[in-house]
Amino acid sequence: MGSCLSLKTRALGGVRQGVYVFDVDGVLIDAEERLKEALRRVGAGAVSSPRELRPRLRSRFWRVFLSEELLAYDRPREVGIRLLLDRLQRGRVIVLTGRPSRLRRATLAELERAGVPIKKVELVMRPPRDVRRDYVFKADVLRQLAGVAEVHDDEVEVLRAARRIHPRARLYLHRGDGYALLNP
Numbered sequence: 001m002g003s004c005l006s007l008k009t010r011a012l013g014g015v016r017q018g019v020y021v022f023d024v025d026g027v028l029i030d031a032e033e034r035l036k037e038a039l040r041r042v043g044a045g046a047v048s049s050p051r052e053l054r055p056r057l058r059s060r061f062w063r064v065f066l067s068e069e070l071l072a073y074d075r076p077r078e079v080g081i082r083l084l085l086d087r088l089q090r091g092r093v094i095v096l097t098g099r100p101s102r103l104r105r106a107t108l109a110e111l112e113r114a115g116v117p118i119k120k121v122e123l124v125m126r127p128p129r130d131v132r133r134d135y136v137f138k139a140d141v142l143r144q145l146a147g148v149a150e151v152h153d154d155e156v157e158v159l160r161a162a163r164r165i166h167p168r169a170r171l172y173l174h175r176g177d178g179y180a181l182l183n184p
Contacts, residue, residue, distance in 0.1 A: 021095075021145070034070045100128065133157070139161035142166065
């Protein structure tokens with residue numbers, strides 16, 4: 001992860017602040033059109049999820065889906081942006097994404113266009129050549145964070161891992177235009 005992420009919770013006026021963790025795709029950004037376009041470009045036919053693809057085609061799909069060119073299909077996800085802006089008033093916000101670090105500049109620009117004050121959040125991205133499942137990568141990062149108050153993600157597996165690591169954290173599953181608070 002490097003030195004860009006200070007893993008201890010900051011103190012403000014002697015009071016510990018909570019850490020609020022947000023995913024990008026499916027939480028802050030609606031990537032549904034990018035998903036459809038990537039599936040179309042790899043010739044996936046009627047398939048609606050990359051999980052349904054054969055391994056070779058799935059690998060090609062991820063290269064296309066995670067291309068800078070296709071980020072143009074993304075749209076801000078208003079509910080996620082509103083929650084992030086609110087949490088900035090409460091503590092430290094970390095944007096934790098499975099996007100590869102080669103998309104850092106494009107991701108920061110996209111988040112800024114969506115209304116995220118990028119100088120006030122910390123962006124943690126997948127390092128080069130890291131091909132682990134999203135929930136494994138994110139769990140490794142979450143283990144290094146203290147004081148996690150909330151985790152916002154669109155994948156149940158990520159939230160299950162977060163529950164094991166931070167049992168007191170509130171977990172938000174984002175879907176469509178809304179979200180659900182998962183019970184402990």
